[in-house]
Amino acid sequence: MLTNRLTRLTTALADQALDAxxxxxxxxxxxxxxxxxxxxxxxxxxxxxxxxxRPRIVLPALELGGVRAQLGDIAHFYPWTDAAGPTTELLxxxxxxxxxxxxxxAVEHTVMRVMELRALENAGxxxxxxxxxxxxxxxxxxxxxxxxxxxxxxMAEAARxxxxxxxxxxxxxxxxxxxxxxxxxxxxxxxxxxxxxxxFENLIASGPNSANPHHNVSDRAFQPGDLIVLxxxxxxxxxxxxxxxxxxxxxxxxxxxxxxxxxxxxNTAARNFVRPGVTGEQIDRAARNVIAAAGYGDFFLHRTGxxxxxxxxxxxxxPDLVAGSNVPFAVGTTFxxxxxxxxxxxxxxxIEDDVVITEAGCQSFTxxxxxxxxxxx
Amino acid sequence: MLTNRLTRLTTALADQALDAxxxxxxxxxxxxxxxxxxxxxxxxxxxxxxxxxRPRIVLPALELGGVRAQLGDIAHFYPWTDAAGPTTELLxxxxxxxxxxxxxxAVEHTVMRVMELRALENAGxxxxxxxxxxxxxxxxxxxxxxxxxxxxxxMAEAARxxxxxxxxxxxxxxxxxxxxxxxxxxxxxxxxxxxxxxxFENLIASGPNSANPHHNVSDRAFQPGDLIVLxxxxxxxxxxxxxxxxxxxxxxxxxxxxxxxxxxxxNTAARNFVRPGVTGEQIDRAARNVIAAAGYGDFFLHRTGxxxxxxxxxxxxxPDLVAGSNVPFAVGTTFxxxxxxxxxxxxxxxIEDDVVITEAGCQSFTxxxxxxxxxxx
Numbered sequence: 001m002l003t004n005r006l007t008r009l010t011t012a013l014a015d016q017a018l019d020a021x022x023x024x025x026x027x028x029x030x031x032x033x034x035x036x037x038x039x040x041x042x043x044x045x046x047x048x049x050x051x052x053x054r055p056r057i058v059l060p061a062l063e064l065g066g067v068r069a070q071l072g073d074i075a076h077f078y079p080w081t082d083a084a085g086p087t088t089e090l091l092x093x094x095x096x097x098x099x100x101x102x103x104x105x106a107v108e109h110t111v112m113r114v115m116e117l118r119a120l121e122n123a124g125x126x127x128x129x130x131x132x133x134x135x136x137x138x139x140x141x142x143x144x145x146x147x148x149x150x151x152x153x154x155m156a157e158a159a160r161x162x163x164x165x166x167x168x169x170x171x172x173x174x175x176x177x178x179x180x181x182x183x184x185x186x187x188x189x190x191x192x193x194x195x196x197x198x199x200f201e202n203l204i205a206s207g208p209n210s211a212n213p214h215h216n217v218s219d220r221a222f223q224p225g226d227l228i229v230l231x232x233x234x235x236x237x238x239x240x241x242x243x244x245x246x247x248x249x250x251x252x253x254x255x256x257x258x259x260x261x262x263x264x265x266x267n268t269a270a271r272n273f274v275r276p277g278v279t280g281e282q283i284d285r286a287a288r289n290v291i292a293a294a295g296y297g298d299f300f301l302h303r304t305g306x307x308x309x310x311x312x313x314x315x316x317x318x319p320d321l322v323a324g325s326n327v328p329f330a331v332g333t334t335f336x337x338x339x340x341x342x343x344x345x346x347x348x349x350x351i352e353d354d355v356v357i358t359e360a361g362c363q364s365f366t367x368x369x370x371x372x373x374x375x376x377x
Numbered sequence: 378m379l380t381n382r383l384t385r386l387t388t389a390l391a392d393q394a395l396d397a398x399x400x401x402x403x404x405x406x407x408x409x410x411x412x413x414x415x416x417x418x419x420x421x422x423x424x425x426x427x428x429x430x431r432p433r434i435v436l437p438a439l440e441l442g443g444v445r446a447q448l449g450d451i452a453h454f455y456p457w458t459d460a461a462g463p464t465t466e467l468l469x470x471x472x473x474x475x476x477x478x479x480x481x482x483a484v485e486h487t488v489m490r491v492m493e494l495r496a497l498e499n500a501g502x503x504x505x506x507x508x509x510x511x512x513x514x515x516x517x518x519x520x521x522x523x524x525x526x527x528x529x530x531x532m533a534e535a536a537r538x539x540x541x542x543x544x545x546x547x548x549x550x551x552x553x554x555x556x557x558x559x560x561x562x563x564x565x566x567x568x569x570x571x572x573x574x575x576x577f578e579n580l581i582a583s584g585p586n587s588a589n590p591h592h593n594v595s596d597r598a599f600q601p602g603d604l605i606v607l608x609x610x611x612x613x614x615x616x617x618x619x620x621x622x623x624x625x626x627x628x629x630x631x632x633x634x635x636x637x638x639x640x641x642x643x644n645t646a647a648r649n650f651v652r653p654g655v656t657g658e659q660i661d662r663a664a665r666n667v668i669a670a671a672g673y674g675d676f677f678l679h680r681t682g683x684x685x686x687x688x689x690x691x692x693x694x695x696p697d698l699v700a701g702s703n704v705p706f707a708v709g710t711t712f713x714x715x716x717x718x719x720x721x722x723x724x725x726x727x728i729e730d731d732v733v734i735t736e737a738g739c740q741s742f743t744x745x746x747x748x749x750x751x752x753x754x
Contacts, residue, residue, distance in 0.1 A: 038591050041487050062678045065589045065721075082680045082699050107491060110418050114494050114512075115486040135491075184568050191561050197578070212442045214415050301439045303459045322459050344442075 005032055005143070006048075006055075012139050013050035019103040020049050021136050022120060026111050027311035028140045030238055035070045037063060043086040043119055046075070047097045056093040058086060086119070094123040103129050106136030141318035144309060146332035151239060151309065152356055155334060158195070158241035159354050159365035162234040165189035166368060170247055173228065173375050176221050179204040182230075183217045190234050199233025199240035210246070210348035213301055213340055224250035224377045227260075227347040238310050242336050243366055244352035250377045259296065259341045260349050260372045266290040266339035267351045267370065270304055270321075274337075274355060274362035280305075280325025287339040296341045305336040308354055333357045334365075382409055382520070383425075383432075389516050390427035396480040397426050398513050399497060403488050404688035405517050407615055412447045414440060420463040420496055423452070424474045433470040435463060463496070471500040480506050483513030518695035521686060523709035528616060528686065529733055532711060535572070535618035536731050536742035539611040542566035543745060547624055550605065550752045553598050556581040559607075560594045567611050576610025576617035587623070587725035590678055590717055601627035601754045604637075604724040615687050619713050620743055621729035627754045636673065636718045637726050637749045643667040643716035644728045644747065647681055647698075651714075651732060651739035657682075657702025664716040673718045682713040685731055710734045711742075 009032060013021060023029050023046045025037035033055065037044055042060040049055075054075050059067060061079040068077065076096075078089035098105075103124070107117065117133070124131040147155065169186045186202045205215035207226040215229075222228065226249045233242040246260065266287040273286035284304040291300045303322035311317040319325055321335060329335075338352030353366035386409060390398060400406050400423045402414035410432065414421055419437040426433075431452050436444060438456040445454065453473075455466035475482075480501070484494065494510070501508040524532065546563045563579045582592035584603040592606075599605065603626045610619040623637065643664040650663035661681040668677045680699035688694040696702055698712060706712075715729030730743035 036593065038593075062590050066591055066593055069589075081678075082697075109492040109495060110490060112491045113487060114484060114489045114491065117491050117494070118486060187568060188565050191564060201574070212446075213439050214443055216413060216415075216443055301458075320459075 008143055009048060010050060010052045012143065013048070016106075016139060017104060018050055018106050018134075019100075020047055020097050021106045021139070022047050022112075022116075023108060023136070024112050024116055026108070027309075027317065028108060028111070028144070030310055031144055033071060033074065035067060036238075037067065043080070043090065043116065045090070045093075045116060045120075047093055049097045056096060058090050058093050090119060090123050091126060094120070095127055098124065098127060098129045098131075101129060102132070104132045104134065106134050106139060108140065109135040109137055137318075141307075145307065145318060146330050147309060147334050147356065148332070152332070152334070154237040154239040155241065155308070155354065155356070156365045158199075158234050158236035158239050159243070159367075161193045161195050161236055162190060162232060162241045162243050163366070163368045164193040165195075165234065166230060166232065166243060166245060168193075169230065169232075170245075170373065170375065173222060173247065173249060175224055175249065175377060178219050178221045179206055179209070179217045180219055186230070186232050190232065193234065195234035195236060196238070197235045199235055199242055202232035203229070205229040205348065207347065208345070211342045211344045211346065213342050213348065213350065222249050225252065227252060227256055227349060229348055229350055231350065231352065240308060240310070241354055241365065242308055242352065243354065243368060244338055244350045245368060245373070246349045246351065247373045247375055249375050251374060253346075256347055256349075257372065258294075259343070259346070262291055262294040262296060263339050263341055263349045263351050264370055267337055267353065270337045270339065271353065271355060271362050271364065274357060276331050276357055276359065277328045279328055280319045280321040281323050283337070284321045284323060284325070287337070291339060291341060296343075299341045299343050300339060301342055302340065305338050305352075307335045309334055329357050331357050331359055385520060386425060387427060387429045389520065390425070393483075393516060394481060395427055395483050395511075396477075397424055397474050398483045398516070399424050399489075400485060400513070401489050401493055403485070404686075404694065405485060405488070405521070407687055408521055410448060410451065412444060413615075414444065420457075420467065420493065422467070422470075422493060422497075424470055426474045433473060435467050435470050467496060467500050468503060471497070472504055475501065475504060475506045475508075478506060479509065481509040481511065483511050483516060485517065486512040486514055514695075518684075522684065522695060523707050524686060524711050524733065525709070529709070529711070531614040531616040532618065532685070532731065532733070533742045535576075535611050535613035535616050536620070536744075538570045538572050538613055539567060539609060539618045539620050540743070540745045541570040542572075542611065543607060543609065543620060543622065545570075546607065546609075547622075547750065547752065550599060550624065550626060552601055552626065552754060555596050555598045556583055556586070556594045557596050563607070563609050567609065570611065572611035572613060573615075574612045576612055576619055579609035580606070582606040582725065584724065585722070588719045588721045588723065590719050590725065590727065599626050602629060604629060604633055604726060606725055606727055608727065608729065617685060617687070618731055618742065619685055619729065620731065620745060621715055621727045622745060622750070623726045623728065624750045624752055626752050628751060630723075633724055633726075634749065635671075636720070636723070639668055639671040639673060640716050640718055640726045640728050641747055644714055644730065647714045647716065648730065648732060648739050648741060651734060653708050653734055653736065654705045656705055657696045657698040658700050660714070661698045661700060661702070664714070668716060668718060673720075676718045676720050677716060678719055679717065682715050682729075684712045686711055706734050708734050708736055
């Protein structure tokens with residue numbers, strides 16, 4: 001499987017007239033080499049040449065043992081110590097990959113930091129190689145967007161885990177419990193259900209706070225009449241789930257109910273629209289039309305969804321479900337569908353599922369009930 | 378307090394002949410404005426001009442509500458929607474700050490991604506401003522290195538929380554429990570003890586795995602005779618603690634005991650050496666000399682410690698305690714002291730405390746017993 005991915009990468013590099021791609025620790029490296037690193041300020045880079053062959057990994061010496069245990073001899077290693085610094089090893093590795101006077105290389109614009117970019121630029125200068133540096137994101141996104149059966153199985157399990165946790169979390173909602181308390185409960189339930197970790201810091205937004213789609217969890221205590229948005233996810237074998245449900249604590253207002261039904265209809269319309277060949281813009285429009293027709297168009301503040309897989313925190317992975325996303329989706333593409341309405345003074349509702357495109361249309365990994373759940377007081 | 382920090386920033390910019398500093402979400406923005414953002418792929422930048430005045434924040438429209446609730450009118454906002462994209466708002470904000478034909482600006486090399494750098498470069502080109510972009514890290518590190526009383530109080534509480542959690546975690550060690558199980562327990566205990574979150578993904582390394590200082594948690598079950606390294610931390614009011622203790626499950630080998638006593642002596646020597654005016658290199662040497670004298674110099678694979686405060690994951694904050702760190706530390710500087718010895722086939726030991734420099738020398742926020750704890754079988 002990994003060899004297959006490396007072969008596809010080499011082909012893609014050649015297709016795009018790239019000499020190499022330089023990848024930092026994160027989802028892409030995990031995808032290509034099945035290796036994970038500790039996040040670190042210490043320079044860590046993997047160089048993949050269009051000429052093929054083993055990738056070259058520049059890494060802190062103290063990571064070498066763990067990484068070699070994962071990779072064996074699939075890569076060349078260039079370990080550097082805190083005392084020596086990374087420059088010598090970086091020049092050695094880069095010199096093996098950039099052999100001409102010019103090199104066209106791709107780096108991950110949404111992941112690589114300025115420090116790694118500057119280190120590469122300096123290495124190019126010292127070696128007398130003129131570097132043309134472009135964004136590797138489209139190339140890697142294209143490779144990762146379609147998930148194989150093994151990846152889909154991991155995503156289905158990540159969805160199952162978070163649903164179990166969400167059920168147990170909702171069961172603990174009552175007046176007086178705070179957002180922060182429920183957030184802690186949610187974290188514990190996700191871990192107890194078998195997750196490797198949370199996909200992201202869970203979001204609990206209640207009452208007036210629910211009107212903010214990216215609310216930071218607060219010490220507000222739940223009150224009867226609240227809408228409560230719960231947005232959380234679990235990681236399983238590196239793959240993420242991401243679910244949102246909105247519940248009411250005691251009977252909500254008629255307007256809140258109306259908003260809920262509108263969002264649910266938008267979610268349903270979008271899922272029903274999914275099939276091989278649709279674009280992100282089309283799915284987004286399917287959801288947006290429902291909400292606009294109900295008169296809430298100005299209150300649907302974000303895109304309808306985002307890609308899902310290895311990468312979710314801090315960055316979602318492609319594709320976006322938004323205007324301008326015009327590449328047709330293939331069978332095996334995975335993403336969220338999460339329309340929402342947010343009105344200050346009234347509250348907010350979001351309903352989010354994780355789906356995959358199948359030959360037949362759309363399969364949802366998320367199976368949690370979508371009807372409005374009213375938690376009794 | 379915040380006004381004071383902004384005033385110090387403006388002065389520092391002028392001192393270094395900088396026209397502005399551009400900061401992305403993270404520890405520096407939290408320090409300067411007491412604001413936190415959701416991590417995101419969406420462009421978010423705060424521009425601080427050397428001319429003073431309110432900072433200008435370019436941000437996704439869906440973050441505006443939450444951020445304005447935190448900041449009020451302390452900043453100018455330039456919100457952009459997914460449909461419109463960030464370019465217009467970015468040009469508007471940048472145009473207000475870079476008014477000449479040249480601008481010398483600083484960005485965070487260890488935090489800012491290539492995408493934000495490219496966005497700034499493009500804005501400069503479109504506005505006809507030639508940008509000279511330098512690293513903001515030293516300037517901001519200098520500002521943040523010395524902690525005030527309020528910050529130290531938060532760090533002391535973060536240390537107390539993780540010590541309570543660590544005590545409860547160690548109590549659950551017994552043969553057959555796996556690293557991963559204990560890691561989950563540790564996470565739950567940290568949250569239960571009152572943390573806002575974990576400082577970082579906790580590290581549990583047992584038996585042969587303890588010989589790897591950056592081991593990834595595994596499914597290995599504990600066995601009598603194991604050394605078990607536990608490295609974890611809690612966040613309180615944004616400030617992190619970071620503690621390591623190494624325990625033995627049943628009686629360890631004589632060599633393991635000898636290693637433990639050597640690391641403890643190195644930890645003690647380093648703490649005793651700390652006083653106003655020492656450098657990171659000197660403290661590092663104080664620990665390293667003890668380990669080298671015992672014949673284990675080649676097995677102390679990392680620096681003696683790192684700065685601690687708002688920033689720990691994925692990047693430690695300055696200062697480093699390592700050769701070449703030659704700036705004298707002032708009263709109020711906070712960092713870890715964490716010597717270790719790691720020998721394949723034998724095992725590893727690390728003992729880590731969080732300390733602050735006081736007029737009198739060194740105060741340790743960490744008070745957890747440092748003597749070898751033997752968990753009975």
